[in-house]
Amino acid sequence: MKKIIFPVLILLLMTAYTPAVNAGLAGSTVLSISLANYDPNPAIAGDTVEVRIGIQNIGGTDVNDLKMEIVPSYPFELVHGESAVQDVGIVQGYQADSTSNIKIVTYRMQINKDVPAGSYELKVKYYEQGSTDVTQKSLYLNVKSRESAEVIHIDKTALVPGKLSSLKFTINNVGNAPLRDLTFNWENSADIILPVGGDNTKYIKYIDVGNSSDLEYQVIADTNAQPGLYKLNLYLTYEDSISNQTKKISTVAGVYVGGETDFDVAFSESTNDQMSFSVANIGSNPAYSVSVAIPGQPGWRVSGSNSVIIGNLNKGDYTVASFKLQSPVSAVASQNMTDRSNTQGRYMQRSMNSSTSSSPDTVLMQISYTDTMGERKIVEKEVKIGFQNMASADGQMAFQGRRGAVQQQSVFSNNILYFFGITVLVGGVIVHRKYRSRKLLNPDFKMKDLFKSNKK
Numbered sequence: 067m068k069k070i071i072f073p074v075l076i077l078l079l080m081t082a083y084t085p086a087v088n089a090g091l092a093g094s095t096v097l098s099i100s101l102a103n104y105d106p107n108p109a110i111a112g113d114t115v116e117v118r119i120g121i122q123n124i125g126g127t128d129v130n131d132l133k134m135e136i137v138p139s140y141p142f143e144l145v146h147g148e149s150a151v152q153d154v155g156i157v158q159g160y161q162a163d164s165t166s167n168i169k170i171v172t173y174r175m176q177i178n179k180d181v182p183a184g185s186y187e188l189k190v191k192y193y194e195q196g197s198t199d200v201t202q203k204s205l206y207l208n209v210k211s212r213e214s215a216e217v218i219h220i221d222k223t224a225l226v227p228g229k230l231s232s233l234k235f236t237i238n239n240v241g242n243a244p245l246r247d248l249t250f251n252w253e254n255s256a257d258i259i260l261p262v263g264g265d266n267t268k269y270i271k272y273i274d275v276g277n278s279s280d281l282e283y284q285v286i287a288d289t290n291a292q293p294g295l296y297k298l299n300l301y302l303t304y305e306d307s308i309s310n311q312t313k314k315i316s317t318v319a320g321v322y323v324g325g326e327t328d329f330d331v332a333f334s335e336s337t338n339d340q341m342s343f344s345v346a347n348i349g350s351n352p353a354y355s356v357s358v359a360i361p362g363q364p365g366w367r368v369s370g371s372n373s374v375i376i377g378n379l380n381k382g383d384y385t386v387a388s389f390k391l392q393s394p395v396s397a398v399a400s401q402n403m404t405d406r407s408n409t410q411g412r413y414m415q416r417s418m419n420s421s422t423s424s425s426p427d428t429v430l431m432q433i434s435y436t437d438t439m440g441e442r443k444i445v446e447k448e449v450k451i452g453f454q455n456m457a458s459a460d461g462q463m464a465f466q467g468r469r470g471a472v473q474q475q476s477v478f479s480n481n482i483l484y485f486f487g488i489t490v491l492v493g494g495v496i497v498h499r500k501y502r503s504r505k506l507l508n509p510d511f512k513m514k515d516l517f518k519s520n521k522k
Contacts, residue, residue, distance in 0.1 A: 099192060137189040245304050252266055258296050331344070366429055
């Protein structure tokens with residue numbers, strides 16, 4: 067019984083109080099300004115929002131000419147063509163219990179695209195026409211940032227076939243809200259480029275506003291791939307918190323397969339005064355307009371042209387380039403080939419000693435070529451010849467000189483007795499003739515007297 071009486075007493079008191087309140091407001095104007103609704107709710111950064119403001123007069127005196135003015139501030143801005151001041155007109159009194167007489171004023175606002183998510187103040191002012199009594203009211207709207215992501219960078223645009231390379235993708239948050247639970251994957255429909263050591267899908271837990279995340283893959287391009295540009299299909303998915311739906315981004319990127327190559331150069335043979343070198347394309351790409359040159363360097367001298375054009379070389383192909391190449395050994399040998407053997411031997415020994423100390427038995431070669439991307443490249447190789455091969459190549463002229471000098475010395479040595487015998491015979495004939503002429507003049511003249519007269 068007591069439980070029923072108590073609520074009844076409360077109701078009677080409220081009934082008695084209401085006329086008292088209405089009696090107190092009967093001679094005044096009391097306006098109630100509120101945010102009726104806004105669409106969309108929450109408002110989206112970068113979009114427009116339609117704001118509806120409700121106006122009630124809970125006092126007993128009518129408002130005859132009410133003006134409503136909105137005061138835009140960050141992040142809100144009136145849509146172009148909208149008026150900040152609107153004419154509400156007459157607002158009758160005692161509308162607290164009647165929703166049909168509520169006045170609604172509508173404004174269309176543009177929201178800044180870079181605003182972070184949050185609750186933002188929208189200020190309004192209202193007053194009667196001609197009155198200086200202005201009242202300001204603050205309304206609050208919830209704003210949500212739009213999420214957005216993009217693949218902004220791929221760190222490598224060219225892959226060498228058969229070579230393990232790192233391929234890095236950068237995912238950037240270009241929206242105004244954090245990104246969560248992202249999934250990224252890529253594919254090459256021709257299967258020319260494939261990941262190694264893992265699959266093509268990676269996951270990102272979180273990317274804050276303005277930040278980015280790097281995803282790195284180890285990839286290899288097929289060794290039999292034709293040089294050219296290949297398409298990668300890129301896919302990124304994440305949860306859109308505004309629509310609560312999965313958002314998917316699909317885009318493409320190009321990666322060039324091809325590029326540079328490599329060479330191997332080896333000493334092949336020496337013929338007469340020429341040295342030949344084998345040049346092989348040991349890389350994964352063809353080489354176009356290949357030329358081989360021997361640049362100026364200490365210890366070596368090229369007679370004639372120092373460059374040979376050998377044309378195109380596919381991968382695995384080789385060719386031969388020949389040069390009239392001389393080392394300091396051959397230069398000294400040629401200079402002294404007419405000297406005597408012992409003198410030439412001393413010069414040759416000095417030449418070998420100086421060549422060994424100042425120049426190794428290797429020659430620097432430059433291979434110039436155009437790669438599959440149309441860029442001109444230069445590869446330098448040091449080719450070991452060896453002193454034995456140097457002697458084989460350089461020694462032919464020196465050997466001819468040494469053989470001539472030895473032959474000349476041998477002829478002189480073999481005929482020296484012959485020359486001596488002739489000299490003695492001629493001298494004997496002269497002495498005998500002198501002796502006979504003196505003997506005829508003096509029968510007592512003897513041979514020993516001839517030598518005595520010579521001494522006198």
